[in-house]
Each structure stands twice: as structure tokens, then as C-alpha cells.
Amino acid sequence: MIAIINYEAGNIKSVKNALNRLGAEAIVTEDITAIRQADKVIFPGVGDASFCMKKLREKKLDEEIKKLKQPVLGICLGLQLLCDHSEEGNTPGLGIFPNRVKKFPQGNEKVPHMGWNDTQFEDLPLFQGLGECSDFYFVHGYYAELGAFTTGTTEYILPFSSCLQKDNFYAVQFHPEKSGTVGENFLKNFLEKI
């Protein structure tokens, strides 16, 4: 059973639909016991970092997520909230990854970074078989800086951490649930190889 953490952030239903298409059983829940007992946990999210951190604290999920021992996959805002700090609303994150989350600088390029972009993946089980056409769908105005736990790098305006990994915590900035067949292959890796 996969638990998808529900904390009033957007985009949760499409994660569940994607897992169902792969034949996985998933529940969307904010119940701490259900999350603790799940085989794997997905921490999704689209929305404002400080608003969503506030929701996590209200639901007492912030401390619980840090204590999880099973594989946890943060998606999009999930990745950013697993970092140490976000400039979006100047909020502390959960601090699993020491990276800081910053706003894309204004310049010639449009912000948010919206659309399909490629990632340089490290040779890890989570990224196996994704192939050369590894474009994933991104939508974000803030990015996680590169660091020791970066496992995938994408370039937009500057190189940033599109994938992070530390112990049982995995995180991606892109939306695998919206990234066509490549995205499904990625989720299948998380279900089967992690």
C-alpha cells in the first residue's frame, strides 16, 4: 500500500490516478498511523511553500514525515519542502536535504519554468531504463540549489537539483504523474526497484 500525504496541496488526485494506472494500491490520507504503516509514501504538492508548511505543522505531519523509515518520494513542492529552507514565504523546510530553495532570477527567460525539460541522472536504480528521451514535465518558480545529495540535474536559467536522494528520502522537482510514458516508467521504478 502506498500512502499519498494529503495536506491540502494541489495535484494529489493525479498522483493517485497515475499509481492506479500502474496497478498499485494507493490511499490519499493525512492519518499518521496510515502513513506510518504504508510500504511507501508519496509527498506530492503544488502550491505555496509557506502555506503548505503551515498546513503540515497544523496536521502535525512535519515531525512525522522526518521520522519515516520506508521509501518516501517527494514530488515538486514535496521536494522543496524536504529541503532546509525556501525563499517562497521565507519558510523553513523539513531539512532532510541541506539544500536551499530559491526563486529563479528574473531575466530573459520566463518564470515559472513550465514545460518539458531533460535531466542528467546519476546511475541509480530509480532512474534505470529511462533512456535518452528523458524529458519530464516541470512547473515551478523556485528551485533547489545543487548539493551533495543531488542525483539529477536540470538546466533552466541555471543548473538546479531536479532529483535529490538521501537515505530513504527521494525527491523530484518534475511531475512523473504528468510525464507520459517516461513518467510512468519512473514511478514503476519507485514501486519496484526501491
Place this chain on the structure above:
Amino acid sequence: MLKKRIIPCLDIKDGRTVKGINFLGLRDAGDPVELAAKYAKQGADELVFLDITATIEKRKTLIELVERISHYINIPFTVGGGIRTVEDAAALLQAGADKISINSAAVKRPTLISEIARQFGNQCVVLAIDTNYIANRWKVFIHGGKTETDWLTLDWAKEGERLGAGEILLTSMTKDGTKSGFAVDITGQVSEQVNIPVIASGGAGTKAHFTEVFQAGKADAALAASIFHFGEIPVPELKLYLREQGVPVRLAIKENI
């Protein structure tokens, strides 16, 4: 590198896909979910579903359709047509739409843009602008192109961005359905003046039209309907062509082409 997006648009009437010429003369073009799945497999980057019936009694049918799409489709999709309130937008987003597009209602009440953006994020608000070249100016039209407004297209696009729109879907009414090429000039002007992505729409007839709107028109994405629905230009063929022309595009993985 960020890729230029190809977006098939499905006009929905009573649960079916239809395509008209210059906003009139509708032809039946198939089941929306079936078509959507085909496009997703072929490598379409996103989909837009535009409900052109959008009467209150049909609202429930649309929401059921959105739920079905969200269940089967693994790429992002936008739903538009008849969204007048935050509640209308919320119902579609909760049914699984990634973005909603608003048009006439935003012109009548611009704060609708900020209300939806505040609650669900800028990224899910697509401001659809129907534009027409009248007396040497690009003007904004509403009500499916029937009513001219006081807005100049450039000004309205900038105001939309300021209010929190995450993207502009710019449809040239003079071009729509004509297959004579996108309105490259106004697309380029809007794309240069706003800092959010611009989707060009209306006029796609040949593969070269897409190169033109991406390169000269600086569009971030291009939307078309009939050339895809009637199989005139298959998505994979278009993308291979664009790649040869030096336009960065995403190719679907081989087994699906």
C-alpha cells in the same frame, strides 16, 4: 533545454469532440478521451479541452468527462469554457484538470484571475485571449469572438500577467480555421512583453507554420485542432520536422511512435 510544446485542442460539445471553421460550422471529430489518449501516446505535450456548450445544465457532464480524462491521461491538460467563478474553477481542478482557462469572464471581472491564482496557484490559470486585427490595432474580443472590447491585446495580456495568470493562450480569430499560418506578429509582441509562457493558437495549416510561430513568433507552445483531428499532420511527424528545423521538441519514446 526547455522544449517547445505542441498542444492539440479538443472542442467539446455534448461530450463529443467537434471542430468548426471561423467559430461556426461544427464537424464531429470523435470521442474526447479516445482522442486524448491517442495524442498523449503520440507525444503531444499537453491537451486543451474547450467546452463550447458550457451551459449550466451541462456542467455535470463536463466534470464527469474531466474525471474520466484525468483517470486515463498521463500528460497535463487544461479545461476551459464557461468558467465564471472560483467555484467553477475549483470543481474542474478538483476533478483532475491541471489548469483552467478563462476568457470572457476575466474581461468582465479581471479580479477572477487573481481569485483563482491565489487559491490554486498562478500555474493553473491560463488566460485565453481571442484577438482580431481591427482598424490597425489588435483588439480583444469576447463571447466566442462576437463582442469587441475596449482592450488592446497587448495591454490585456500584461494586465492578465499582473493579476496572476500563469500562461496566455492567444487565439487569432482572423486566422482560426483558415490554415493560413499563425498570427506571428501579435504572438511575438505578446511573448516579448510578458514574462509568462504564450501559447499561439489559430491558423495552423502546415508544419512550417509551427517553425514560424516558434522562431519568429517566440511562442512557447502552439495549439491546433483540425490538422491533428483529421490526421493531416500527425504529432510525431510534426515533431521530427521541428527538430530538423532546430526547434527543441520532446520526442515520444520510440515504442509509441
